[in-house]
Amino acid sequence: MSIASIIRGRRSIKNGYKPDAVPEKLILELLNDAVYAPNHGLREPWRFLFIPTEKKEEFIERMMPVYPADQQEKRRALFSEPAAFLIVIMKEDPRQKQWEEDFSATSALIQNFQLLAWEKGLGVVWKTNPHNLDPKAHKVLGVQPGEKIVGFLHLGFFDPDKTPQAAPRTPAEEKFTRFE
Numbered sequence: 001m002s003i004a005s006i007i008r009g010r011r012s013i014k015n016g017y018k019p020d021a022v023p024e025k026l027i028l029e030l031l032n033d034a035v036y037a038p039n040h041g042l043r044e045p046w047r048f049l050f051i052p053t054e055k056k057e058e059f060i061e062r063m064m065p066v067y068p069a070d071q072q073e074k075r076r077a078l079f080s081e082p083a084a085f086l087i088v089i090m091k092e093d094p095r096q097k098q099w100e101e102d103f104s105a106t107s108a109l110i111q112n113f114q115l116l117a118w119e120k121g122l123g124v125v126w127k128t129n130p131h132n133l134d135p136k137a138h139k140v141l142g143v144q145p146g147e148k149i150v151g152f153l154h155l156g157f158f159d160p161d162k163t164p165q166a167a168p169r170t171p172a173e174e175k176f177t178r179f180e
Contacts (some may be wrong), residue, residue: 006115011164013123015081017156021053022084026120027155034112039105045093046106046150049141051085059085066136082125083156086113089143090150106150113153123158126151 001009027050035044051059060079067075090106093099114124131137132149143149 001119006119008166010115010118011123011166012125013156013158013164014125014154016158016162017081017083017123018158020083020157022122022155022157024050024052026122027084027086030113030116030120030122033116034109037105037108037112039108040098040101043093043098043102043105045091045102046109047089047091047147049087049089051087053083056080056082056084062140063131063137066131066134066140081156082154086153086155087141087149088113088151088153090148092146092148103148103150110151110153117155121157121160123156125154127154128152 031048035046039045056079060076063079064072064076088106088110090102093102110126114126117124128150129152132152137143138147138149141149
């Protein structure tokens with residue numbers, strides 16, 4: 001497959017995951033390629049927290065107190081969909097320019113990961129929910145002061161025959177200008 005066809009063909013898989021375990025070995029294989037994302041000064045500002053399939057229920061139970069009682073069942077249902085999770089955490093540089101470079105690099109790494117996962121038949125959706133910023137969630141997940149959750153990646157294998165249709169994209173020409 002060409003890079004263009006992988007980019008155009010990749011979809012966010014939000015549900016319909018198979019119950020198959022997501023192997024840690026596969027996640028590490030994908031990450032070892034994804035880390036080749038461009039990153040200024042090779043600061044590599046990221047780290048990863050993997051919640052494997054066999055630890056998912058324990059993870060869900062530990063996350064439930066983060067939410068108000070009236071939201072817990074909805075959250076439990078959402079967390080029960082994927083087979084595993086990968087949380088991408090970034091070290092926050094206090095200097096704005098470096099922070100923006102590091103956030104951009106970490107975002108590029110996540111996109112690399114999604115494309116690589118797609119190639120292997122692993123569905124991913126990149127979530128940026130309010131719990132990413134919640135100090136209670138940070139405590140559960142071991143996120144330290146000076147760190148930011150950039151992405152909560154929901155992972156699972158899926159039936160390729162049930163791949164969502166592509167949403168239309170605006171042609172670049174409609175957003176393109178030339179400096180005169």
